[in-house]
Amino acid sequence: MNWETHLRGLMLGYPPLPESVNRDYPAFLQTTGGLALTLLITFFSLIFGGALGTLLGLLRRDAPKETRRTLLRRGVEGGARLLANGFVEGVRGLPIMLLVLLCYYLPYPVLGVRIPPFLVGIFAFSLYTGVYLSEIVRSGFRSIDPGLRYAGRTLGLPPRIFFFKVELPLALRAMKPDLINLAITVFKDTSTLAMVGVAEITYIGRQTMAAHPKDYALVLGVILISYWVPATLLSLFASRTEKARFKMETL
Amino acid sequence: MKSVDFAKYVFDEPYLGWLLRGVSMTLVMAVVSGIGAAILGFWVLRGELSRWRFFRTLGGAYVTVFRNVPILPLLLLLMFGVPGVWLRWTGREFPRDFELVMLLVGLSLNTGAYLAEILRAGVQAVSPLQLEAGRTLGLSPGAIRRKIVYPQAIRIVAPALTSRLIHNTKNSTMALIVPLPLHQLEVLGQASRIAGETFTWIEPLCFAACVHLVLALVFGQALNRWARGQQARVEGAA
Numbered sequence: 001m002n003w004e005t006h007l008r009g010l011m012l013g014y015p016p017l018p019e020s021v022n023r024d025y026p027a028f029l030q031t032t033g034g035l036a037l038t039l040l041i042t043f044f045s046l047i048f049g050g051a052l053g054t055l056l057g058l059l060r061r062d063a064p065k066e067t068r069r070t071l072l073r074r075g076v077e078g079g080a081r082l083l084a085n086g087f088v089e090g091v092r093g094l095p096i097m098l099l100v101l102l103c104y105y106l107p108y109p110v111l112g113v114r115i116p117p118f119l120v121g122i123f124a125f126s127l128y129t130g131v132y133l134s135e136i137v138r139s140g141f142r143s144i145d146p147g148l149r150y151a152g153r154t155l156g157l158p159p160r161i162f163f164f165k166v167e168l169p170l171a172l173r174a175m176k177p178d179l180i181n182l183a184i185t186v187f188k189d190t191s192t193l194a195m196v197g198v199a200e201i202t203y204i205g206r207q208t209m210a211a212h213p214k215d216y217a218l219v220l221g222v223i224l225i226s227y228w229v230p231a232t233l234l235s236l237f238a239s240r241t242e243k244a245r246f247k248m249e250t251l
Numbered sequence: 252m253k254s255v256d257f258a259k260y261v262f263d264e265p266y267l268g269w270l271l272r273g274v275s276m277t278l279v280m281a282v283v284s285g286i287g288a289a290i291l292g293f294w295v296l297r298g299e300l301s302r303w304r305f306f307r308t309l310g311g312a313y314v315t316v317f318r319n320v321p322i323l324p325l326l327l328l329l330m331f332g333v334p335g336v337w338l339r340w341t342g343r344e345f346p347r348d349f350e351l352v353m354l355l356v357g358l359s360l361n362t363g364a365y366l367a368e369i370l371r372a373g374v375q376a377v378s379p380l381q382l383e384a385g386r387t388l389g390l391s392p393g394a395i396r397r398k399i400v401y402p403q404a405i406r407i408v409a410p411a412l413t414s415r416l417i418h419n420t421k422n423s424t425m426a427l428i429v430p431l432p433l434h435q436l437e438v439l440g441q442a443s444r445i446a447g448e449t450f451t452w453i454e455p456l457c458f459a460a461c462v463h464l465v466l467a468l469v470f471g472q473a474l475n476r477w478a479r480g481q482q483a484r485v486e487g488a489a
Binding site: 090093094095096097098101102105106109110184188189191192194195202205206209216217220223224227228231232235 | 315316318319320321322323324325327328331332335421422423424425427428439443446451452453456459460463464467468
């Protein structure tokens, strides 16, 4: 029972040999592993996916009907919405495991480039986050009372000021619980990356169990707890903000 | 750059046979684990709404535990942990060929927790006045639940239920981590088996992707129709 080694491996990973670290990519992503890498991948996916999701969500937003637009602008907006909708529906219909495998196995035969697994992970989960986030963004903006738009125009607010000072803060407040839940889902689903050799905690746990079958109970316990504790804490936080949102709506 | 050859790697024997068998296994897994999850979720819901504190705590604990654990580690627990504990307690090896059962149990445990949570939201959204009306008419508590509460609750949360069951179908791809025998692999498992033999991933993966897109569409339509039928039952009775 060398539980200290196991625990260290599960939390921080087993560092690779210095000569096997690829200098073209950030070293800290290659030398960390375990729960630390899980958290890193979650963090980067949420950042990149956040940008993608906001963009997709704004593209997919229903156009305000009463504004007058030129035919060209309507055409461009409609086309962009169609494209974004197709992309979102396509990616949402795929199981995350399949998305991860596609991102891992397609780049080499199609583009002829080899992408290191941790970047594949960040890419796949950015897509995943972005697509689900676009749905949240859309419904967040839909929850805003259309009367506010008239009020803003009556007060003479320029559209940009109205968007940043009125619409965005309200929509963000409405989206908060869903955003936290999405973060939990992404955090949990990064375990799928164990199937493509990203050294995150599930992968390390599987390898450790294969090498030391006697210590299975310890390894499984540590894996389950290190997913369960952060996810539960965040979901408690989400349900608290949900109650706050409910209060806001009933006021 | 390699040319894509669907005719050779997907629509030719023996690969087409493997993939079709995989599709049928995916369907079986989706339906069986979906039904298992529905039964499990229903009983957890009854526990959460129970008068006894013990059952409420049990139901709540189940939901918090299984909702916040990802499915792959859960499957690892079922694959390694359960046989290990079995060996220690009984002193005998865990029976073989139980991988499929364990996989279905894992999927049902995960989805059951979500379904219980969704159904609870639905039950709480049914107006309390309806319960009073039922009691005034002299209906038994069981009849109130069966005839008034559940059909409306299901209708209210139908979109969430549907999307969770579709999610369950997609989760069957997590079987990739389970060492299933070859004839029990689901579609992605068969795809990766082809990839292992032919060293080509594009064609089988695209096939699996198409299968899942179509399944999501078909299951979504079927489940939505079923949810609407539930509401028709309430209106017909009124």
